[in-house]
Amino acid sequence: MTENLTQRQKMLTFAGVLLAMFLGSLDQTIVSTALPRIVADLNGLDRFTWVATAYLVASTALVPIYGKLADTYSRRKIEIGAVSIFLVGSMLCGLAGEFGPLPLLGDGMNQLVIFRAIQGLGGAGLFAMAFIVIADLFPPAERGRYQGFTGAVFGTSSVLGPFLGGFLTDNGSGWIPGVAGWRLVFYVNLPLGLLALWFIVTQMPALRPAGKPRPIDYVSGLLLLVGLVPLVIGLQLNKAEYGWTSPVTLGLLAVSVAALVLFVVRSLRHENPILDFGLFRNHVFRTANGALFLLGGAFLGIIIFEPLFMVNVLGVSATKAGVSLIPLSMGVVAGSLLAGQMVSRFGHYKRWMLGGIVVLLGGLSLLATMPATVSYGQVLAYLLLCGIGLGPTMPLYTLAIQNAIEPHLLGQATSASQFFRQIGGAITASVLGAILTLTLAQSLPASAAAPAPVVVTEGPALPATTAAPASPASKAAFSKAISRVYLVNIVLVLGGLVITLFVPELPLRKTNGPGAVPPAEA
Template identity: 80%
Template sequence: MTEALTHRQKMLTFAGILLAMFLGALDQTIVSTALPRIVADLHGLDRFTWVATAYLVASTALVPIYGKLADMYSRRTIEIVAVSVFLVGSGLCGLAGEFGTLPLLGDGMTQLVVFRAIQGFGGAGLFAMAFIIIADLFAPAERGRYQGFTGAVFGTSSVLGPLLGGFLTDKGNGLIPGVAGWRLVFYVNLPLGLLALWFIVTQMPPLRPRTEPKPFDYLSAALLMGGLGSLVVVLQLNRAQHPWSGALTLGLLAGAMVALVLFVVRSLRHENPILNFGLFKNPVFRSANAALFFMGGAFLGVIIFEPLFMVNVLGESATRAGASLMPLSLGVVTGSMLAGQMVSRFGHYKRWMLGGLVLLLVGLSLLATMPPTVQYYQVLMYLAVCGLGLGPTMPLYTLAVQNATEPALMGQATSASQFFRQIGGALAASALGAVLSFTLAHELPTSAQAPATSQTVVAEGPALPSAAATARANPQVRAAFATAIHRVYMVDILLVVGGLLLTLLVPELPLRKANEKVPTIAE
């Protein structure tokens, strides 16, 4: 039991899960800068978006599954499985295409897409299990200061990922004889992952569930993964090739809806559901997760579209556009750490959640009113404000949910928080992209529409330099992109307002000083 753990055991376990979480967060950003070289080597331009999509689908769909497994079996066992699967996937990604075309797996690019999905199966556990294990190690009253480090991990990885990916891709060809630099983007996970695995295997206690496990509902798991997987794929499709009225889009949407409805029906009837829907009767769980749904979208809205503004409006290079996100990341780190420390010291989390959202609204309002003549350093300042506002959303909503949840359901409740943040981000990114495309279609001059809109759809590295050249050469293109991104940020502001209103509905319960009795709203 957690109460018998020494401080040293807790800290070593904490270090191991943070390192594992860092790997998962790093992998979400490190690959983007390597994609142009990967596409050139594996000759897979037609499938390059699936390198990211495969990871996203797998890592989103499995988060609730990990939460349920954590409530049934030893947390250490589940964490070891997650890290191991992630490392196997990383090694396979680095080997993609090395042995030519393979039976069932196809050419090198198809292999990479499959192996990225395997990575995602492990990556889902790295995130979900981190928050669950932290809940086991520390009581809610002191948990804030430790969960604040999770925000720091996300912020740090978002800065290091693109930089490390670019360095290994450009300079890594000579580091290991005969190994292309982009393959090191995946191989770099292996030594760090093995170190995390050593910490977990040797230092982490079993952390077994408090109740005897019941039979796992495999049919519900299949319905959930199928439904969520289809939904995320729909959101990632290129609308130019697969419009909303297209047969593939409608078919996937119908399949997703049917699978998810059947999942809900079965869960309500099964004795051991993947997600206990009784949790939604809890006002903290219900309101906090609804707010996280909106905040996941707001976060992605900032990090996806700000580099497009830098490139297509200010005419900055891809490198400077990527570097401009550093103040945002540093703000997230600072805000997350500060909020976590203050909540652990003074015991009130809601005021920090609301204060962060108000600060985020200020930052987004500045971004939404930027003129095309705004200076580079001014944008950096606005992003730093956004980061400070986003920081408290990383640890505190999850803390509020955990504090209001019975220990026997901690895994499900915690993973649900991660899931609602991720699915909200995926839905919002698709919606905001539609706002951008719709505005550009009406604002761009006819001669510039085809190349410019195609560049925005392909938001990875290879598209940015040519888009920058277009922006410099055509003031109408700059004005059109400025208008489009302003509208995107206005919608982003509405998302944050929605999150703010929902946060007002979150009851603030006294933070427990032990992982036992759950306080009630009346206390």
């Protein structure tokens, strides 16, 4: 599909999809620091977690569908659609509550939640399509060095987002008369998104899949959405209000299981389902996605619970706790760029996967054994080590999957890797949150205040924390609980290490042409 493209065309297209990915990644972090001001202006403290949950539900559930669309229609059209939906959602989020309560939408906070879901519909495509288009542009033997930049984009946005969100919220009120500063957090997406659209419309080739498009099985797509939406909502519900055995949680999970079973049955019987289950016969696809599921959970576990340790044990401010995540992000940037370059140069990806996991285990072991007297600087060093270990996980597992899959299934296979990473994070974060709450309930003195809620967001964000507990007993309880969380994280990463040992090391293909895939069981 891309044999006739010049290097300049490839690089301009690459710049466009990276800019679109940066747009989605920045939005995941920039909103978190604006949330306190948003809920104060919109009087929506009771619904503030849904601002994150609505985006997470939509962006997770739509990822597999984007993959199928990319295997059926022009990649450029799908990319343009994803960016356009995201920009419309961003504009609507900025307008939430401006005109008071609206019919069917309710007050400003309800509007924001709904509009964040629209953003998520587009955001799902920004990530999935970036990896798919990069795979179109460059053969596997060259792709590592380019996919490494995706980790760099994610890490850079993780650093810029919280600062930019806080700056716009605190200082942007006077920039546009009558517009609150927090609304600029959403409006800032518009110029960036329009620039990305310009690159995509003017520079990106159509990138049409080979062969005639076959009708998509929209019934299986609907069943997938019906299965995933209640699953993610059930996992994200505040378990202090809706416990694991509450009728609401059990009902959502039951609907999810039933719909997903029907989705599998339908997909196995249909000639063109949303997800071709024949992919699971591929040994690389099975093992790499299994590892991504566990490692995605470990990544989100670090991001959520480390700031809780900073605030509730070391007693730093929420802002300083957020700043502490910068070394993690910088480590991800360094690890992903280094691994991508080395794989493209020497052609071996498995050793870098395993090496990254070993480094991650070292960092997690240090986090899990931190005493309550650990210094702020020591924690930053541990997080940097974790980031360097996590860096290769984003590009290399996806590269291994793409290298083992025929081009006509590239979109589905690539989006599946994104999906398993995201759903692994959502499930693991809920389980780790339950472990934290249970340990605190057993350890905190009866007179101590209830533990701060753990808010799972769609990306690196500040948790909802209170001021640090004054009593040594409370600090010890939080230290013990978070250490236990990291011990579970170590178990997850060890599971990812074991599975990675079984990922076949296939030669990296030097062409994207059909029939060039080596036997997956080689």
